[in-house]
Amino acid sequence: MTSATLPTETDVLVVGAGPAGSAAAAWCARAGLDVVLADAATYPRDKTCGDGLTPRAVHELSRLGLxxxxxxxxxxxxxxxxxxxxxxxxxxxxxxxxxxxxxVARTELDDHLRTTALKSGAIGVEDARAVDVRWDGARVAAVVFERRGARRDGGRAVERFEIACRRLVVADGVRSPLGKVLGREWHRDTVYGVAGRSYVTSSMTDDPWISSHLELRDEKGAVLSGYGWIFPLGTGEVNLGVGTLATAKRPADIAIKPLMQFYADQRREEFGLSGDLRMPTSALLPMGGAVTHVAGANWALIGDAAGCVNPLNGEGIDYGLETGRMVADLLVELGPDAIGLSTAWPSLLREHYGEAFSIARRLAGLVTVPWVLPRFGPTGMRSELLMTLALRWMGNLVTDEDRDRAARVWRWAGRRSLALDARPPFG
Known part of the structure; x- marks a missing residue:
């Protein structure tokens, strides 16, 4: 899209075309709203991620018709x-x-989700980095973008342009540069993740199970507060990665990429790994709604930008898809002026995720205490019943409709945990 054909205004502007932003754009467009979906990258593009899609994510993708x-x-x-x-x-x-x-590798998944949003009626803008906003009182009147293009002398020229909007959805990832402009703050005293991911050829690429090694050790043999994973992609490769938990009080003093290589070397024979690790990347992950100022008069943060990442397993795709749908429904409900969005959106996030995120980040924080996992890990792994419950709870595979005992216990624990929080999720 050339500068001459760039949209200059829209009803709903979505910044960030990952799962959260593309879902929001698709649902808004399907509701009849004019939508522009802008991203700093040119698609397809890569994203640091484990690529795993839990049943919760599958459910949301199915709702999108995928x-x-x-x-x-x-x-x-x-x-x-x-x-x-x-x-x-x-x-x-x-x-x-x-x-x-x-x-599904994020290079393919995100590109397909973006295409789904465009087919639903959204207008796509690529290679456009959101750097600032133009205010109209307390409301965002327009977002300022930068695009870099080649000059005749071989250098790079910076083109700045604006897209005016009535409502703004911010889905620009864990670092959320536009969120920072709007006042978003990430609180690192709450547990956060440090993760690395790579791809490697494997003879178990069609394995019907995803694997997690809950006893992750460093080269000195110390048990770390995290896990390693090997997720088959069915393409001849697996996604192999490691992740650890940390807080400001107990930071993760490790080098992720060497740890990932050490983990891969340990698993080569068992999983038929061959060749070097490909495309190794790493990232920091705010988790459990550990961000504040997630909405304003006519704007809202969703997905990773709002800290919607599970503290117990690092999963964020499902929450991105869910929050994209939820914010679209709320924008339709509130109408074109989005009256009440600044309070309605944080309240909706707390209603849906407050209890689960509160207990999950409390448990994840305990895991960062050095002696906890070595002491209790062996006991947990000896009980298939306990680990089955842990899988459901750690994956937040509990819905509001579930009425069984495990679901009731999880919600009860979440309510008790939330009552103890000095700063609740999204608070």
Missing amino acids: EDWLRAHTVNQGLRAHGFGQTLHLPWPGGTLPAWGSA
């Missing part, structure tokens, strides 16, 4: 958990959610 597309990729039936001398096969619990998961 189940058949997803089933054409790899389908997995649950988690193979390794650790402390045990290996357990834990099927996805099902219930009100699908009983299957998948894994």
Whole structure:
């Protein structure tokens, strides 16, 4: 799209075309709103991620009409958990959610989701980095973008342009540069993640189980507060990565990429790994709604930008898809002036995720205490019943419709945890 054909105004402007932004754009467009979906990258583009799609994510993709597309990729039936001398096969619990998961490289998944949004009626703008906003009182009147283009002398020229909007959805990822402009703050005293990801050829690329090694050790043999994963992609490769938990009080003093290589070397024979690790990347992850100022008079943060990442497993795709749908529904409900958005959106996030995020980040914070995992990990891994419950709770595979005992216990624990929070999720 040339500068002459760039849209200059829209009803809803979505910044960031990952799962959250593309879902928001698709649902807004399907509701009849004029939507522009802008991103700093040119698609397809890569994203640091484990690429795993839990039943919760599968459910949201199915709502978008993508189940058949997803089933054409790899389908997995649950988690193979390794650790402390045990290996357990834990099927996805099902219930009100699908009983299957998948894994699709983000290069392909995000491109397909963006295409889905464009087919739904959104207008796409690529290679446009949001750098500032123009205010109209307390409201965002327009977003200022920069685009770099080639000059005749071989240098790079910077083109600045604006897109005016009545409503703004910010989905620009974990660092959320536009969110910072709007006042978003990430609180690192709450548990956060440090993760690395790579791709490697494997003879188990069609394995129907995703694998997690809950006993992650460094080269000195110390147990770390995290896990390693190997997620089959059905393409001849697996996504291999490691992640650890940290807080400002107990930061993660590790080098992620060397740890990932060490983990891969340990698993080469078992998983038929061959060749070098490809495309290794790493990232920091705000988790459990550990951000404040997630909405204003006519703007809202969603997905990773709002800290919607599960503190117990690092999953964020499902929450991105969910928050994209939720914010679209709310914008339609509130009308073109979005009256009440500044309070309605944080309240809606707390209603949907407050209890689960509160108890999850409290438990994740305990795992950062050095002696906790070595002491309690072996006991947990000896109980398949306990680990089955842990899989459901850690994956937040509990919906509002679930009425079984495990769901009731999880919600009860969440309510008690939330009552103890000095700063609740999104608060």
